[in-house]
Amino acid sequence: AERVHEPIYAPHINNIHNHGNGDNRFSYRISLYHSEDYNTPYGEDEYPIQIEMEERVFVEVAVVGKETRLENWIDYCRATPSANYDDAIRYDLITGGCPNKADVSIKYHNSTEVGVQRFSFGTFRFNQFPSAVIFLHCDMTLCNPNDETSRCAKGLSVC
Secondary structure, eight states: OOOOOOOEEEEOTTOOOOBSSGGGOBEEEEEEESSTTOOOBOOGGGOSEEOOTTOEEEEEEEEESTTTTSEEEEEEEEEESSSOTTOSSOEEEEETTEEOTTOTTOEEEOOSSTTEEEEEEEOOOOTTSTTSEEEEEEEEEEEOTTOTTSHHHHGGGGO
């Protein structure tokens, strides 16, 4: 009998990225949540998490630290079977700030918090590595919340 592996997910181990220097530094984090209400994140001791096929992965990307007054927009988010962002084997969830049009499972979720963007997608696994941990890597743009022409303000309207 063929053994079926459920997908296992983890944000990239180095998922807090610092940009700038001195007073202009900022960081962000990628968190996974138990459900669409985004009330309960997975704890560090729960990673990597195993999610049944046909279920959803709930992702939150948030600015952390003193720059939490800035808005963000996810430019790129990809999944790889390794911690390597540039892994040749990857699945693009978000490119150019827009969800992968070929994946109808990607759904954005509203947040009332500034500096927080949320989305979810249907579970999958890499056929070449059915038991591999799937790492999530995201890049984002930070925007002034008062700039109506920013990428954050345009949102999904440009997709």
